[in-house]
Amino acid sequence: MLKAETLHERTLPASSRVFVVLPALNEETSLRLLLERIERAMLDASLPFEVIVVDDGSTDRTAEVALEYSEWVPLRLIQHPVNLGLGTSIRDGLLEAVRRANPQDILVTLDADNTHTPELIIRLVRMIREGHDVVIASRFRPGSRVRGVPVLRSLLSFAASLLLRVLFPIKGVRDYTSGYRAYRAGVFQTVLANEGEAFFDQDGFQVMVDILLKLRRDPNLIFGEAPMILRYDVKEGASKMDVVKTTKDTLALIARRRLGE
Numbered sequence: 001m002l003k004a005e006t007l008h009e010r011t012l013p014a015s016s017r018v019f020v021v022l023p024a025l026n027e028e029t030s031l032r033l034l035l036e037r038i039e040r041a042m043l044d045a046s047l048p049f050e051v052i053v054v055d056d057g058s059t060d061r062t063a064e065v066a067l068e069y070s071e072w073v074p075l076r077l078i079q080h081p082v083n084l085g086l087g088t089s090i091r092d093g094l095l096e097a098v099r100r101a102n103p104q105d106i107l108v109t110l111d112a113d114n115t116h117t118p119e120l121i122i123r124l125v126r127m128i129r130e131g132h133d134v135v136i137a138s139r140f141r142p143g144s145r146v147r148g149v150p151v152l153r154s155l156l157s158f159a160a161s162l163l164l165r166v167l168f169p170i171k172g173v174r175d176y177t178s179g180y181r182a183y184r185a186g187v188f189q190t191v192l193a194n195e196g197e198a199f200f201d202q203d204g205f206q207v208m209v210d211i212l213l214k215l216r217r218d219p220n221l222i223f224g225e226a227p228m229i230l231r232y233d234v235k236e237g238a239s240k241m242d243v244v245k246t247t248k249d250t251l252a253l254i255a256r257r258r259l260g261e
């Protein structure tokens with residue numbers, strides 16, 4: 001069981017930094033606009049921030065774009081020589097953020113393809129400062145909007161939400177598969193102190209589900225959600241997700257976790 005933390009440890013000062021982790025695969029066009037929007041949102045809210053781009057074996061200019069922006073945006077680039085999968089990118093990005101963060105800092109993950117509106121970071125940060133440990137940008141809250149997502153993928157996401165809420169209920173959580181989240185840095189610092197990097201043992205899209213299923217072991221953590229605007233209608237290029245493979249991998253993960261593995 002993870003170590004319980006006091007209310008004092010949860011209280012975040014206004015000066016807490018925000019580390020934005022961006023897993024990216026062939027996103028040179030989208031990344032340019034996204035970094036501009038992140039910078040504008042952070043400056044407008046007077047939030048000290050740092051961006052961590054994880055280039056997962058891109059064959060375009062994703063890495064070059066990140067390096068160009070690092071000249072005026074606080075940005076670190078992690079490069080994988082080949083594509084290793086979303087799970088590995090999330091792991092490497094979060095590990096780098098945790099190494100650089102204080103317990104009161106805030107870690108945010110979101111997609112690099114501009115489908116996630118970065119302006120929502122401000123609300124996620126506010127909820128962490130109000131006392132949450134984990135906040136999810138959710139498709140299943142009043143006020144959320146989804147544009148351009150294929151019907152089949154929407155149905156699978158809704159079915160996954162229902163199944164996971166029945167088998168692994170977490171108070172305050174409806175969207176288990178959303179990759180747009182904020183975490184209090186101390187949560188992962190405690191996890192890594194107790195479990196090490198083996199905590200991150202999924203290499204595919206099911207990593208987002210697995211992180212929640214593992215964090216739910218700690219009854220002291222407070223989870224919350226904010227309504228999200230998902231803009232697949234502005235996405236350039238095809239989705240990186242293999243829907244069939246992701247569905248199979250997620251169902252296999254659910255079965256293992258249900259059996260206590």
